[in-house]
Amino acid sequence: MSEKYKVAVATSDGITVDSHFGHVQSFLIFEVDEESGKAEDIGERDVTTACLGGECGGSQSAGAEGAGCGGHNGAGEGHSQMDEIAKALSDVDYVLVARIGPHAIRALARYNVTAYDIVLPINEAIAKINEYRRKIKERKQKGY
Numbered sequence: 001m002s003e004k005y006k007v008a009v010a011t012s013d014g015i016t017v018d019s020h021f022g023h024v025q026s027f028l029i030f031e032v033d034e035e036s037g038k039a040e041d042i043g044e045r046d047v048t049t050a051c052l053g054g055e056c057g058g059s060q061s062a063g064a065e066g067a068g069c070g071g072h073n074g075a076g077e078g079h080s081q082m083d084e085i086a087k088a089l090s091d092v093d094y095v096l097v098a099r100i101g102p103h104a105i106r107a108l109a110r111y112n113v114t115a116y117d118i119v120l121p122i123n124e125a126i127a128k129i130n131e132y133r134r135k136i137k138e139r140k141q142k143g144y
Contacts, residue, residue, distance in 0.1 A: 002035035006092040007129060008045060009122055017118055017125045021100040022051030022082065029092065032126055034133060039126045047088050050081035050104075082107045089113055096125050 008027040010019035026046045030039040086107035089095060095108055095115045108115050118125050 002033050004031050004033055005094070005133070006031055006042075007039070007126055008089050008092045008095045009125070010095070010097040011122060014122075016121050017096045018098050020051070021085070021095070021097045021104045021115070023049060024085075024097070025049055027089065027095070028122070030122075030126060032130060034130060037127060037130045039123065045088060047085045048081060050085060086111055086113065094129055096122075096129070 007030045009017055009030065010021060010024045011017055011028055012019050014028065024047060026044045029042050029045050031042045032039045082104045086104070089108065090111035090113065092113055095113055097115060097117055098119045100115050100117050105115050116125075116129070118128070120128070
């Protein structure tokens with residue numbers, strides 16, 4: 001029996017991974033059959049946007065890499081919102097976004113969710129994740 005896994009996608013049009021993690025109001029959720037690579041859209045997951053107007057809880061560092069969201073210098077409301085988003089996505093294996101900051105990556109990692117920033121059509125992005133998973137599995141089987 002083939003293994004299945006879930007992918008959450010940040011998209012504004014349902015076609016392309018094109019949205020920033022902190023700006024998303026909902027993620028499309030796909031279940032992927034690892035063997036065939038077939039991705040089935042199984043619904044949407046609504047979340048409360050963490051970043052409004054380019055700021056996350058007013059705690060962004062103006063000169064930080066990725067400022068606008070993710071370039072934080074302290075704990076602000078944006079941090080707790082990102083934690084809430086991560087919790088809402090805790091049943092998925094991967095999150096695909098156009099951009100994501102370090103705090104969001106750490107928040108997702110606490111739930112064993114891996115984030116990738118990739119701007120591609122959704123089907124191509126999921127195919128890349130599936131290929132990556134298969135290569136890792138092959139390497140583990142070979143003892144690398």
